[in-house]
Amino acid sequence: MSEKIHAIGFYKSLPISDPHSLEDVQLPAPAATGHDLLVKISAISVNPVDIATRKGATDQTDQPRILGFDAVGTVLQVGKAVTLFQPGDKVYYAGSYSRSGSYSELQLVDERIVALAPHKLTDPEAAAMPLTTLTAWEALFEQLGIDPDDNTNNSQKSILIINGAGGVGSVATQLAHWAGLHVYASASRNESKKWVLEHGADEVVDHHHDLVDEVRGLGKQNVDYILELNNLTGHWDEMVELIAPNGKMCSITSTQKPVDLTVLKRKRVTFAWEWMFTKSFYQTDDILSQHEILAKAAALFDAGILQTTLQQTLHGITAATLRKAHAQIEAGHTIGKIVITKN
Numbered sequence: 030m031s032e033k034i035h036a037i038g039f040y041k042s043l044p045i046s047d048p049h050s051l052e053d054v055q056l057p058a059p060a061a062t063g064h065d066l067l068v069k070i071s072a073i074s075v076n077p078v079d080i081a082t083r084k085g086a087t088d089q090t091d092q093p094r095i096l097g098f099d100a101v102g103t104v105l106q107v108g109k110a111v112t113l114f115q116p117g118d119k120v121y122y123a124g125s126y127s128r129s130g131s132y133s134e135l136q137l138v139d140e141r142i143v144a145l146a147p148h149k150l151t152d153p154e155a156a157a158m159p160l161t162t163l164t165a166w167e168a169l170f171e172q173l174g175i176d177p178d179d180n181t182n183n184s185q186k187s188i189l190i191i192n193g194a195g196g197v198g199s200v201a202t203q204l205a206h207w208a209g210l211h212v213y214a215s216a217s218r219n220e221s222k223k224w225v226l227e228h229g230a231d232e233v234v235d236h237h238h239d240l241v242d243e244v245r246g247l248g249k250q251n252v253d254y255i256l257e258l259n260n261l262t263g264h265w266d267e268m269v270e271l272i273a274p275n276g277k278m279c280s281i282t283s284t285q286k287p288v289d290l291t292v293l294k295r296k297r298v299t300f301a302w303e304w305m306f307t308k309s310f311y312q313t314d315d316i317l318s319q320h321e322i323l324a325k326a327a328a329l330f331d332a333g334i335l336q337t338t339l340q341q342t343l344h345g346i347t348a349a350t351l352r353k354a355h356a357q358i359e360a361g362h363t364i365g366k367i368v369i370t371k372n
């Protein structure tokens with residue numbers, strides 16, 4: 030192993046058209062201790078959180094911030110406390126918001142948020158999946174409290190997924206369908222509408238029209254669950270109107286202004302947040318559940334029950350390629366996932 034490794038980082042927030050917005054850098058090679066694995070990365074994916082973090086950085090730093098919250102790679106070294114993996118294992122993971130990310134030749138990651146990569150997916154197909162799968166799984170089966178094994182009960186229930194064709198929505202529609210729910214998913218263009226129907230949606234509604242009219246136009250008065258994946262403030266009034274009494278709603282997005290939860294009281298509606306990084310950021314007692322979720326998802330990919338949401342593969346994990354991927358995601362029309370392979 031060389032003493033320096035190649036990574037891609039930024040020192041201050043700049044428009045993505047600026048060549049310094051993401052730069053190729055050299056960093057000291059890390060070593061695995063404790064629960065950490067040292068992973069040699071073969072493919073990564075790019076998520077909106079990468080763009081939000083780059084754009085939201087307020088200070089200039091001396092050390093580059095290395096983004097990247099999805100990876101597939103091979104374990105090179107394990108820390109002394111590691112029990113789940115050994116050198117040579119092919120793994121996939123989303124990683125932690127508080128650590129150096131996957132825009133790098135090598136990465137340290139806690140074994141408790143890692144699983145063996147699905148055997149039947151290629152590296153780019155698998156790299157597309159960890160962050161969005163963890164988000165969708167935790168939102169549906171933890172925060173909304175849907176029991177994935179209770180197909181009989183779930184088949185009586187409906188869910189509206191707002192932004193069904195994006196990275197998270199493309200997995201959420203599949204998982205909700207697998208759990209037995211009747212899935213209304215939103216998409217606005219012919220290709221994104223087609224995509225959601227191919228990824229588990231029963232019905233498609235247009236989020237650029239009034240979602241109340243769209244859902245009721247399909248003969249459905251209220252839905253039992255709503256999963257909001259685009260803009261909570263923008264869709265809040267529609268959600269309040271569409272949710273059924275005793276229903277549950279979950280959002281993964283930020284708000285531009287506070288939402289008024291009192292309007293949910295009469296219907297006795299539960300509102301929950303999902304943040305995929307909570308468990309690793311706060312080192313919660315259930316951190317190992319991210320290993321378990323990714324392992325269960327790998328089995329579903331291998332069984333053909335879940336399909337990868339990989340839509341586009343770029344080649345060469347370099348600053349130039351990453352600037353291109355950031356620019357595409359910033360445009361806000363991504364379907365599925367953009368992956369970058371090492372070669």
Ligand SMILES: NC(=O)c1ccc[n+]([C@@H]2O[C@H](COP(=O)([O-])OP(=O)(O)OC[C@H]3O[C@@H](n4cnc5c(N)ncnc54)[C@H](OP(=O)(O)O)[C@@H]3O)[C@@H](O)[C@H]2O)c1
Pocket residue numbers: 076077078081160161164191192193194195196197198215216217218221222236237258259260263280281282283303304305306358361362363364365
């Ligand atoms: N809390 C967490 O843990 C967590 C995890 C992952 C992501 N996120 C956040 O969740 C959001 C979604 O992430 P993602 O990766 O799924 O996004 P994405 O892939 O970038 O989403 C792109 C999609 O957004 C749709 N869209 C555009 N305008 C919309 C609108 N007004 N209403 C509904 N959908 C609209 C587009 O559909 P059309 O082209 O058909 O209009 C497009 O397919 C981002 O804000 C991200 O930062 C949070």
